[in-house]
Amino acid sequence: MLPGTRTEEPLVVTDETVRALIDDQFPHLADVELGRRYTLEDHFAIRIGDHHGALFPRLVADDALFERAADLVAPHLDTWAFPVSAPIELGRPGRGFPYHWALVDWVSASTAAFVPLHSSSARDLGAALREVHALAPADAPENPRTAPPLASLLEDWERLLVFASLRGAPENRVLDVEAADALFRTGVATRVDVPPTWTHGRLEPRSIQSDRGRFAGLLIWHNFGAGDPAADLGGAATVVPLDMRDELYGGYGEVSAATAWRAQSYQLLAAMRHIELDDPFLARMAWERLIELGLAHEA
Numbered sequence: 695m696l697p698g699t700r701t702e703e704p705l706v707v708t709d710e711t712v713r714a715l716i717d718d719q720f721p722h723l724a725d726v727e728l729g730r731r732y733t734l735e736d737h738f739a740i741r742i743g744d745h746h747g748a749l750f751p752r753l754v755a756d757d758a759l760f761e762r763a764a765d766l767v768a769p770h771l772d773t774w775a776f777p778v779s780a781p782i783e784l785g786r787p788g789r790g791f792p793y794h795w796a797l798v799d800w801v802s803a804s805t806a807a808f809v810p811l812h813s814s815s816a817r818d819l820g821a822a823l824r825e826v827h828a829l830a831p832a833d834a835p836e837n838p839r840t841a842p843p844l845a846s847l848l849e850d851w852e853r854l855l856v857f858a859s860l861r862g863a864p865e866n867r868v869l870d871v872e873a874a875d876a877l878f879r880t881g882v883a884t885r886v887d888v889p890p891t892w893t894h895g896r897l898e899p900r901s902i903q904s905d906r907g908r909f910a911g912l913l914i915w916h917n918f919g920a921g922d923p924a925a926d927l928g929g930a931a932t933v934v935p936l937d938m939r940d941e942l943y944g945g946y947g948e949v950s951a952a953t954a955w956r957a958q959s960y961q962l963l964a965a966m967r968h969i970e971l972d973d974p975f976l977a978r979m980a981w982e983r984l985i986e987l988g989l990a991h992e993a
């Protein structure tokens with residue numbers, strides 16, 4: 695389910711409940727100290743010692759995604775050369791917590807939301823996405839964020855576009871609503887010219903890791919499934935400035951014109967969602983990308 699369609703109140707879980715769930719289900723970690731908690735709008739992550747962490751969904755719609763994540767990702771781990779904070783074990787409901795959750799390998803780094811990637815890292819991010827985007831079998835489960843066609847997202851796009859125009863851009867700038875809408879609809883009208891691949895589905899500044907500006911891996915895998923690879927490329931473009939786009943695609947490999955147009959629309963959609971969330975780091979990156987595209991002008 696997409697962020698704009700959610701109406702339930704995200705679940706809040708105490709550290710005591712988290713500790714009890716870990717101790718009950720992963721007793722080998724019972725004596726390992728819990729670290730910092732990172733809370734996002736739909737899930738939270740908590741560090742467990744130096745090598746592990748746990749991700750807990752906050753919304754009922756994500757329960758089934760967390761239940762399947764470890765099994766779906768596991769066959770791919772040996773084929774990926776980049777660092778990945780992957781779900782490695784399934785956590786089950788208990789102690790009053792109603793959803794499935796995931797034990798993950800922990801990769802120590804910042805996120806690109808806090809430490810932007812250097813230009814030399816765009817190629818490494820592109821290469822990592824190419825590894826992820828292996829051809830998906832016909833019976834692969836869909837990624838809820840990358841499988842729906844762009845046309846099905848028009849209602850959400852229109853709502854987000856109105857919100858962003860009313861919110862207002864920084865530095866006394868104004869969003870060019872008509873130009874943004876026209877650019878988004880160009881991607882909507884562009885055919886999907888590639889078969890479904892495995893896709894991450896949550897490429898954004900908080901899921902791309904940065905070690906002092908160097909690409910350091912990918913987080914947040916519960917959406918993993920089959921879909922349009924253009925959605926991941928568009929998500930990556932929210933992190934990579936326009937003048938680094940050639941490096942991103944250079945690391946990725948051949949990108950057709952049709953896929954590039956769809957990726958552009960997914961980038962615009964991601965930018966509007968980041969503005970709606972009102973996280974200062976996400977909103978800053980979103981407006982930077984819109985300004986680069988000439989979609990936010992001086993008032």
